[in-house]
Amino acid sequence: xxxYYVEVRNLVKxxxxxxxxxxxxxxxxxxxxxxxxxxxxxxxxxxxGKTTTLRLIGGFEIATSGDVLIxxxxxxxxxxxKRPTAMVFQSYALFPHMNVxxxxxxxxxxxxxxxxxxxxxxxEMLSIVxxxxxxKRYPSQLSGGQQQRVALARALVVQPKVxxxxxPLSNLDAKLREQMRIELxxxxxxxxxxxxxxxxxxxxxxxxSDVIIVMKDxxxxxxxxxxxxxxxPANKFVAGFIGKANFLxxxxxxxxxxxxxxxxxxxxxxxxxxxxxxxxxxxxKVYLVLRPEAARFVKPNQGIVNGMVITRIYTGxxxxxxxxTDYGILSVEIQNPTHMDLPEYGETVGLVYxxxxxxxxxxx
Amino acid sequence: MNWLKQTRRLINEPLLLAMxxxxxxxxxxFIVYPILMVGIKSFEPKTGVYSFDVYRALFxxxxxxxxxxxxxxxxxxxxxxxxxxxxxxxxSIAKVNVPFKTFFRTVATFPIxxxxxxxxxxxxxxxxxxxxxxRNFFGGVPPFEIYGFLGxxxxxxxxxxxxxxxxxEAILISxxxxxxxxxxxLGSSKWRTFWRVTFPLSMPGILSAWLLVFSxxxxxxxxxxxxxGRYHVLSVSAYLEITGSYRISYGSGLAILxxxxxxxxxxxxxxxxxxKSYVTVTGKPSVIKVLEPNVYVKVMFTAICATLVxxxxxxxxxxxxxxxxxxxxxxxKLTLENYKFAFTYNWKYIKDTLLLASxxxxxxxxxxxxxxxxxxxxxxxxxxxxxAFSLLTFAVPGTVVGIGYLLAFNQKPLLLTGTxxxxxLVFVFRELPVGVQNGVAALYQIDRSIEEASLDLGSSSNxxxxxxxxxxxxxxxxNALFTAFVRSMTAISAVIFVVSGRWNLITVRxxxxxxxxxxxxxxxxxxxxxxxVLLAMFFLRFVTINFSYxxxxxxxxx
Ligand SMILES: Nc1ncnc2c1ncn2[C@@H]1O[C@H](COP(=O)(O)OP(=O)(O)O)[C@@H](O)[C@H]1O
Ligand SMILES: [Mg+2]
Numbered sequence: 001x002x003x004y005y006v007e008v009r010n011l012v013k014x015x016x017x018x019x020x021x022x023x024x025x026x027x028x029x030x031x032x033x034x035x036x037x038x039x040x041x042x043x044x045x046x047x048x049g050k051t052t053t054l055r056l057i058g059g060f061e062i063a064t065s066g067d068v069l070i071x072x073x074x075x076x077x078x079x080x081x082k083r084p085t086a087m088v089f090q091s092y093a094l095f096p097h098m099n100v101x102x103x104x105x106x107x108x109x110x111x112x113x114x115x116x117x118x119x120x121x122x123x124e125m126l127s128i129v130x131x132x133x134x135x136k137r138y139p140s141q142l143s144g145g146q147q148q149r150v151a152l153a154r155a156l157v158v159q160p161k162v163x164x165x166x167x168p169l170s171n172l173d174a175k176l177r178e179q180m181r182i183e184l185x186x187x188x189x190x191x192x193x194x195x196x197x198x199x200x201x202x203x204x205x206x207x208x209s210d211v212i213i214v215m216k217d218x219x220x221x222x223x224x225x226x227x228x229x230x231x232x233p234a235n236k237f238v239a240g241f242i243g244k245a246n247f248l249x250x251x252x253x254x255x256x257x258x259x260x261x262x263x264x265x266x267x268x269x270x271x272x273x274x275x276x277x278x279x280x281x282x283x284x285k286v287y288l289v290l291r292p293e294a295a296r297f298v299k300p301n302q303g304i305v306n307g308m309v310i311t312r313i314y315t316g317x318x319x320x321x322x323x324x325t326d327y328g329i330l331s332v333e334i335q336n337p338t339h340m341d342l343p344e345y346g347e348t349v350g351l352v353y354x355x356x357x358x359x360x361x362x363x364x
Numbered sequence: 365m366n367w368l369k370q371t372r373r374l375i376n377e378p379l380l381l382a383m384x385x386x387x388x389x390x391x392x393x394f395i396v397y398p399i400l401m402v403g404i405k406s407f408e409p410k411t412g413v414y415s416f417d418v419y420r421a422l423f424x425x426x427x428x429x430x431x432x433x434x435x436x437x438x439x440x441x442x443x444x445x446x447x448x449x450x451x452x453x454x455x456s457i458a459k460v461n462v463p464f465k466t467f468f469r470t471v472a473t474f475p476i477x478x479x480x481x482x483x484x485x486x487x488x489x490x491x492x493x494x495x496x497x498x499r500n501f502f503g504g505v506p507p508f509e510i511y512g513f514l515g516x517x518x519x520x521x522x523x524x525x526x527x528x529x530x531x532x533e534a535i536l537i538s539x540x541x542x543x544x545x546x547x548x549x550l551g552s553s554k555w556r557t558f559w560r561v562t563f564p565l566s567m568p569g570i571l572s573a574w575l576l577v578f579s580x581x582x583x584x585x586x587x588x589x590x591x592x593g594r595y596h597v598l599s600v601s602a603y604l605e606i607t608g609s610y611r612i613s614y615g616s617g618l619a620i621l622x623x624x625x626x627x628x629x630x631x632x633x634x635x636x637x638x639x640k641s642y643v644t645v646t647g648k649p650s651v652i653k654v655l656e657p658n659v660y661v662k663v664m665f666t667a668i669c670a671t672l673v674x675x676x677x678x679x680x681x682x683x684x685x686x687x688x689x690x691x692x693x694x695x696x697k698l699t700l701e702n703y704k705f706a707f708t709y710n711w712k713y714i715k716d717t718l719l720l721a722s723x724x725x726x727x728x729x730x731x732x733x734x735x736x737x738x739x740x741x742x743x744x745x746x747x748x749x750x751x752a753f754s755l756l757t758f759a760v761p762g763t764v765v766g767i768g769y770l771l772a773f774n775q776k777p778l779l780l781t782g783t784x785x786x787x788x789l790v791f792v793f794r795e796l797p798v799g800v801q802n803g804v805a806a807l808y809q810i811d812r813s814i815e816e817a818s819l820d821l822g823s824s825s826n827x828x829x830x831x832x833x834x835x836x837x838x839x840x841x842x843n844a845l846f847t848a849f850v851r852s853m854t855a856i857s858a859v860i861f862v863v864s865g866r867w868n869l870i871t872v873r874x875x876x877x878x879x880x881x882x883x884x885x886x887x888x889x890x891x892x893x894x895x896x897v898l899l900a901m902f903f904l905r906f907v908t909i910n911f912s913y914x915x916x917x918x919x920x921x922x
Contacts, residue, residue: 060816080819087820093813097835097913099920107821138917158821 004033004069005194006057006162011066013052026052028218030066034162034211039188039195041205044215045241050198051090051166053215057196058164059083071161081110086160090167092151094139100126100150101135107158125157128187145176152184156191163188163195169204181207202242206230214238232275236361239289246330247287248305249363252280260360262288265327268304272358285363292320292331294357297343303350305330312345323349374744384744387735391753393778394793398768399760402623405616405771418617428614431596432621435582438513438597439625442520443578447570449521450528450577453672456665458536459562463666471673473530474680475523477897479854479871481586481878482890484519486679488590489686489883491515494693496682511593519587522675524580528573535569536562572637575629582626583761585857586871590878598622599763599857606767606861616771619764630759686887702888710885713873714892720784720867721852724791728852729845731792732799733837737829739800740807741815751800758797762857765794770861782864790858795848802847806840807833839912846904850897 013027026049034040042050055061057068059080068075075083086107095103101122108118126132129149139147148168155163168184169177185208188195199205205212206226214221214229214237222234233239236247253269254261260280261271272288280286300306307325319342321332330351334340343349374381409417422428456462457469475483490497491510498506508514539562547557585599592600598618606615687703689696706714732754738744739751757765769790773780780786810833818828856871863872870889877886909915 058816058820060819079825080816081822081824083820085820087817089813089817091811091813093811093817095814095818095832097916106818106823110822110827136920138920140917141920154817154821 003035005036005038005071006196007031007033007069008053008057009067009069011053011056011068012064013049013056013061014064015052026218027056027063030215030218030220032213032220032223034194034196036194037189037192038210039185039197039208040211040213041197041199041209042213042215043199043202043205043241044221046200048215049218050200050215052218054087054164054166054196054198057162058085058087060087084161085164086155086158086162087164088151088155088166088168090170092139092147092171094147094150094154096139099136099138100131100142103139103150104154104157107154111158121157125153128156129153130183144172145180148172148180152187156187156193161194163193165195165197167199168197170199170201177204184208206242212242214241216241228275231357232278232359233289233361236287236289236364239287239359239361244292244331244333246290246292246328247361248290248327248330250286250288250360252282252284252286252360255280255282262286262360264288264304266305266325270304270355270358272355272360274360278360280360286360287363289359289361290330290353291357292333293335294354295330295332296334296352296354297332297341298350298352300348300350303352306348306350309343309345309347309349312342314342323351371745380738380742380744383734384738384750387731387738387750387754390731390793391750394789395753395756395796398772399623399756399764400768401771402616402619402764402768405613405767406620407613409613418613421614422617422621428601428618431598431601431618434513434595435598435622436625438516438520438588438595439578439581441517442524442581443574445517445521446525446528446577447532447574449525449672450573451532451566451570452665452668453525453529454532454536456669458533459541460662460665462662462669464669468669468673471676472526474526474676476526476530477850477854477901478680479586479856479874479890479893480523480584481590481856481871481874482683482894483523483679484587484590485686485874485878485883485886485890486682487515487519488878489682489692489887490678492693496693499693509593511591512595515591515593516588516595516597519591520581520584522679523584523587524577525672527580528577531573531576532566532569535566535572539565568637572633575633575637579626579629579759579761582622582629583763583857585761585763585860586875589875599761602763602767603860606770612767612771616767619761619767622761623764626761627759634755683887683890686884687891689884692883692887702884703892705885706888706892710870710873710889713868713870713889716784716867717853717870718896720787720869721791721849724788724795724852725845725849727788728792728795728848729799729841732796732844732848733803733841735796735800736803736807737833737837740804741833751804754800755797757794758801762794762855762859763861765790766858766861769858781862782866784867786862787859787867787869790862791848791852791855794855794858795851798847798851799841799844802840802844803837806837810836835913839908839914842904842908842912846900849900853893853896853900 009031011027011030012025014023014025017024028049030049030053032040042053044050052061056063059075059078063076070084095106098106104122104125105118108121113121123132126135129152131146131149131153134142134146139150142150148171151168169180172180181204197208209226211223212226212229213223216237222229222238224232229238229242233242239245239247249265250262252260253263258273258276259271260274261269263269274280305325305327307323307330309321310324310329311320311322313320314337317336319334319337321334321343323330323332332351334342374384406418407414407416409415422432453468453472457465462468487510489495491506491508492498493506495506498504501507543561543565544557547561548554552560583599585603588595588597588600589603598621602615602618602622605611605618686692688698688700690699690701735750735754739747739754769786770781772778773786780789814836815828815832818832819825823831854871856875859869860872863869870893874886874889877883877889
């Protein structure tokens with residue numbers, strides 16, 4: 001037995017490319033687990049295999065190899081209609097010839113419940129998602145946000161063990177997306193339903209998730225809580241994908257248990273916290289991950305690197321800068337800049353960083 | 365490896381496997397085998413002797429070379445004029461704000477749903493020796509020889525420009541007016557914008573339309589039979605070789621020569637041009653803006669459209685008038701006698717045609733949807749090949765199909781000659797592409813995740829088909845039924861080879877009446893046919909309005 005409610009082990013999926021006839025490995029040896037009641041996000045750029053992974057869990061694709069376990073049972077051979085999962089599709093996939101009530105009741109009818117029971121559950125669910133009164137409407141008569149809610153209600157009403165969501169908010173406009181994100185999180189945690197959520201939007205992933213899995217080219221890069229993914233990115237790709245990051249080359253000159261001493265390419269020495277269990281060797285070439293929002297301006301030669309301001313944008317709440325250094329352009333983001341002395345365009349400056357936000361990743 | 369996997373999975377789904385085997389059996393026996401027979405027969409000048417003799421003769425005797433050249437010449441001229449007219453018409457409706465758009469469109473589509481030889485009949489009634497134009501304006505001397513090249517060009521152009529129009533209209537509508545406005549805003553004149561933006565973008569559509577009309581003209585049988593005179597074309601020559609001279613292998617050879625260019629045109633159009641199209645389907649309904657042209661341009665386009673529509677009206681009106689006159693050209697007294705005659709002496713033809721088409725249509729629709737579903741939603745070996753074969757009869761001229769059926773089913777164990785069944789089979793397999801194409805197009809529009817959602821919510825794939833896929837396919841299905849029915853009712857080129865004394869059809873009877881110069885009876889029978897087609901259209905509307913889910917939605921709205 002494992003501690004996980006949903007688990008995938010060494011999942012592999014190859015697709016045949018119809019034009020070239022060769023195989024594409026969309027999912028490459030992916031393993032992870034989700035605890036009961038948690039919301040886990042699969043995050044990664046478009047084409048990295050998130051949807052395929054989700055579809056493998058839902059039973060819409062047959063894995064080339066590997067296992068999917070739900071509540072301790074291997075479900076590899078179960079077709080979607082036999083799996084205890086329910087999916088919210090990116091396109092919503094509402095049945096256009098059925099009204100809201102019929103759409104939501106559709107799954108319940110497959111479960112041989114009495115008409116009364118179905119009615120009760122549907123109206124409960126519609127009130128949870130805030131659609132009471134719209135039972136008789138057809139999908140084409142609903143707004144995008146309402147369609148989204150129907151899709152959610154239809155999946156939730158069958159009380160699945162696992163809820164699967166494939167970029168459910170991507171078809172909504174920005175404002176509605178923000179609102180639905182909050183609502184989705186509320187509904188999910190109130191119902192305590194174990195969920196797997198696919199998105200390419202890191203902000204969405206950060207707000208919603210208990211656990212984030214960052215994927216690239218079909219491979220899992222990191223699996224952690226949102227805080228840890230941000231604080232200790234596993235590699236250069238994750239550091240750049242989660243939040244903003246600049247990289248500065250450095251080499252390791254000393255290692256203590258949770259810290260390492262670096263010599264930066266700019267010549268400066270500094271000590272940076274590393275995650276327990278991470279291994280670096282002396283003399284190893286690494287990247288120091290710099291977060292633009294953790295930077296501060298100082299006089300030249302007083303920081304870790306010097307440069308010249310080549311972009312300066314002031315928006316009131318924030319100020320953005322680009323600083324050209326000998327080792328590349330670094331971004332700087334100053335929040336609440338009103339009562340600060342901001343450098344001018346063309347000025348030479350030094351930069352320092354809040355050490356608690358710095359991290360180190362392998363050179364690649 | 366994939367092939368093996370798919371096969372293995374099939375064995376676990378016996379119902380699906382049975383369906384695939386069933387469809388393949390039908391396609392091979394009723395499409396591939398007959399066409400193959402035509403090919404084989406063309407190499408068999410004497411029973412049991414195989415040689416190139418037929419083709420040697422076809423390419424050396426003037427008697428055979430002339431129809432080959434004639435057919436190509438006619439096809440090229442008709443296609444070119446039809447595309448020109450079709451483009452102007454389509455441009456007027458899609459891009460210029462001409463008045464009476466809906467009216468123009470509707471009239472332009474008449475020739476598509478009516479029997480193809482009605483226009484030929486009209487030409488005789490107007491410009492023949494006893495034609496009203498000939499008599500009233502030219503003192504009894506025909507203004508030009510309607511029986512021959514010129515007559516064929518006029519009639520086929522009127523009959524087939526709607527095909528070009530429909531193809532081009534779709535293309536022109538899909539060219540976003542944003543592009544044209546962008547060009548205008550960059551300082552190009554409207555004239556230059558047309559030649560540098562609109563026209564190049566519509567080029568794939570123009571070629572497509574040209575090839576479609578070219579094939580239709582090549583394959584046309586009714587018009588050249590009525591109006592050809594001494595201008596011989598392949599379809600008629602093949603028919604006469606077989607039914608007149610009983611030289612079946614020569615008829616087959618001519619049919620093969622007819623088949624080759626139409627097949628090429630079909631594949632170029634379908635697999636090459638469709639890929640070259642610049643049009644991208646975004647699924648987003650874009651608002652169609654129409655550029656407001658200056659008054660002169662608008663008047664000019666309106667005048668061109670009006671002239672065409674007038675011609676269509678004139679031709680159809682003449683036949684209608686003819687169907688109510690005693691003896692065309694001699695006695696124009698109005699009478700109902702022709703219809704009385706049609707419904708008594710010719711009633712059997714009407715009844716049989718209706719019966720056979722009504723049996724064939726649902727079979728065709730169901731088989732078509734079944735193939736569309738297999739091809740569009742299931743994975744199995746040789747899936748694309750199944751699709752190609754099921755669409756093949758689109759490309760094959762009716763004459764070839766007819767000869768194929770004649771050859772393939774005249775001996776045991778498939779002795780069908782002279783039966784009703786062979787006519788039904790011709791109807792079903794000739795119109796099969798209609799059902800397949802409608803079905804595939806409809807399936808293409810149904811987001812696959814809709815079906816997945818149903819599976820996900822606990823429905824079996826069987827239940828998903830009945831509850832989700834089928835209801836969503838219904839409008840396409842009804843549409844296919846209607847088109848197949850209309851095309852069966854008005855078909856001639858293939859069925860003329862398989863009709864018999866026992867089972868005959870109205871279209872064949874109409875050709876006979878024209879041949880006997882019984883023009884009034886031909887006109888009346890044509891209008892009976894048109895009447896049936898119109899009834900079918902109203903019936904289709906009734907059915908779609910009452911049984912489609914879109915109506916259900918519209919009702920719920922109000
Ligand atoms: N049915 C399919 N056939 C072939 N290739 C596919 C299929 N589905 C996905 N792929 C390929 O697999 C890769 C991963 O796709 P997907 O899982 O949809 O990515 P994501 O959801 O992360 O954007 C892509 O390269 C995509 O082209
Ligand atoms: Mg995706």
